Amino acid sequence: MxxxxxxxxxxxxxxxxxxxxxxxxxxxxxxxxxxxxxxxxxxxxxxxxxxxxxxxxxxxxxxxxxxxxxxxxxxxxxxxxxxxxxxxxxxxxxxxxxxxxxxxxxxxxxxxxxxxxxxxxxxxxxxxxxxxxxxxxxxxxxxxxxxxxxxxxxxxxxxxxxxxxxxxxxxxxxxxxxxxxxxxxxxxxxxxxxxxxxxxxxxxxxxxxxxxxxxxxxxxxxxxxxADLPETGKPIPEKADVNIAGGITVVDFDTPQSVALFAQRGIDRDDPDFFPAFLLNHILGGGGFESRLMQEVREKRGLTYGVGTYLVPKDLASVYMGSVSSANDRIAETVEVIRNEWSRAAEKGVTPKELDDAKTYLTGAYPLRFDGNSRIAGIMVGMQMEGLPIDYIATRNDKVNAVTLEDVNRVASELLDPEGLHFTVVGKPVGLDG
Known part of the structure; x- marks a missing residue:
């Protein structure tokens, strides 16, 4: 059996x-x-x-x-x-x-x-x-x-x-x-x-x-x-008052390699600009080896094995986060490169080719999520919790493809906040003051 x-x-x-x-x-x-x-x-x-x-x-x-x-x-x-x-x-x-x-x-x-x-x-x-x-x-x-x-x-x-x-x-x-x-x-x-x-x-x-x-x-x-469950449970807390100010927090920890989380204010899942932000994130740091941060931080400078960003739209707060690790004597340069890329994307946006490549990848990869009954059941429940329509699976790629270059670049200028980007660094970083 x-x-x-x-x-x-x-x-x-x-x-x-x-x-x-x-x-x-x-x-x-x-x-x-x-x-x-x-x-x-x-x-x-x-x-x-x-x-x-x-x-x-x-x-x-x-x-x-x-x-x-x-x-x-x-x-x-x-x-x-x-x-x-x-x-x-x-x-x-x-x-x-x-x-x-x-x-x-x-x-x-x-x-x-x-x-x-x-x-x-x-x-x-x-x-x-x-x-x-x-x-x-x-x-x-x-x-x-x-x-x-x-x-x-x-x-x-x-x-x-x-x-x-x-x-x-x-x-x-x-x-x-x-x-x-x-x-x-x-x-x-x-x-x-x-x-x-x-x-x-x-x-x-x-x-x-x-x-x-x-x-x-x-x-x-x-x-x-x-049917026998209680009608109501414990009240869910109020939304969080997110407090992220630009700067650096250093947590002293004895390790040869510093670990950093970086974050700024985010975007809610039900925001009309979520899909432009989703595509922007893929281009900036969410797209693996093809992302800008991976190219600039790893491929061109060899500062890390990996760097990535991700939108975090929780029920009660939304943030935009990333993570990276680098040698203690190179983490300061890593932070500088990430800030510069944040600024470049905010000021100049993305290119038509970057947007087209992101759409191709994200629409092509989407069907691979549905690789079993349990995964599909979990995705359907997530859709319900996020208030998505029952036909979302069929229409999601259309929503991705409908995003224009103007949409992404407008959202980049509005969402990305280089001055508000905060780095939390754990290690023995050289050249960083918390």
Whole structure:
């Protein structure tokens, strides 16, 4: 059975799904909405449940509670302790996954059609009757604490924490969603129960399903799984007041190579100029070896192995970020080159060829995202959370191609802020003053 499940997963990942994706909206008899892609070619289904809020729902004095809770969901449920639960899941040849981010908690399930009823029963028990046994709490807590101790010696994590504290202050985004060693050590079972009660509710629920299942069957599953959830969960925090001022922050750390995060104000996902900004980012720093920053920083000067930029439109704040690492005695030059490229793009924009090449790459690469039922289910849920229309997959490349050179260059002049670009550098940089 397990071998058959593994074989089916490999087969599903290989499916040429792009052309066949037809999303339909399903509403259960109880009024729960989901997006569905039916594919009856193999007896396999992927189900994605996502709840908005994520680790941002933590109380200030219980940071890390949602993250720890998400790691405990599969550690026993109903009358099954952790070991019995794991054996039951394995016997059904099913897979469950749990993820907590700043903005959501997700539960993913993959299962064979022949075991669907039993898998849904187990998933319902998981969602509604988690045990949170004390021995499981201590075991998972120890794993989280081990990761946090490791993070304390990772320059990338140090840079991320320093930047977040500066940019977001007291907002939940301003500290690690996994918590701190002190906060996680102090978490009680009541804190975990409070996190559970705050996360899982209908008012923040999004569902996607892909595979061997009909709309009628999915509707029945939705009610069985989710109808008994509370109507509302814990209030989601207000938007963050982002504070990024131009300059450099140096965090002293004994390492031969400095790590830098650089950032400025960003752009929201629902902004009318998002697609021009998306293309601009690809040209400036998001396009791998063909990006301007990679050419200028790595190829021409050999200052780094890699540099990249990315738009970060979170639910409660948007920033535009990049990362780079370089030898301590070369990081100052690296910072200067990045600032110069930021300024050049803001003042002179991009070329027609750069825009055409970016469009070709981004439209050609887009179908490769849809490489399996689980990926498609996750993408559909993300679309719902971002407020995108149900036909977005079919129209997305048209939106990319509709962006003009004038659009990109206008957005470059308006969005890019060389004076407001802040570098957070972790290491022993030479020639940089924090």
């Amino acid at each position: 397990k071998q058959l499940f593994a074989t089916l997963i490999v087969f599903v990942i290989a499916l040429p799904a792009w052309a066949e994706i037809q999303i339909k909206e399903v509403t259960s008899p109880g009024g729960i909405t989901a997006w569905l892609v039916e594919d009856h070619s193999i007896p396999f289904t992927a189900l994605e449940l996502r709840f908005r809020g994520g680790t941002s729902l933590d109380d200030p004095d219980a940071r890390g509670a949602v993250y720890l809770m998400s790691g405990l969901i599969e550690e026993g449920a109903g009358d099954m302790d952790a070991r019995t639960y794991a054996r039951e899941l394995e016997s059904l040849a099913a897979s469950f996954g749990y993820r907590a981010t700043d903005d959501s908690v997700a539960i993913s399930a993959q299962f064979l059609t022949e075991n669907r009823e039993d898998v849904i029963d187990l998933l319902r028990t998981t969602l509604h009757e988690p045990r949170f046994d004390q021995d499981a709490i201590e075991r998972v807590r120890a794993q989280v604490l081990s990761g946090l101790r490791s993070d304390q010696t990772d320059p990338n994590d140090i840079a991320g924490r320093s930047f977040a504290e500066m940019a977001y202050g007291d907002h939940p985004y301003g500290s690690d969603g996994k918590g701190t060693i002190e906060s996680v050590s102090a978490l009680t079972r009541d804190d975990i129960l409070g996190a559970y009660d705050g996360v899982f509710a209908k008012d923040r629920l999004y569902v996607g399903a892909v595979g061997d299942i009909t709309a009628e069957e999915l509707g029945a599953i939705l009610d069985k799984l989710l």
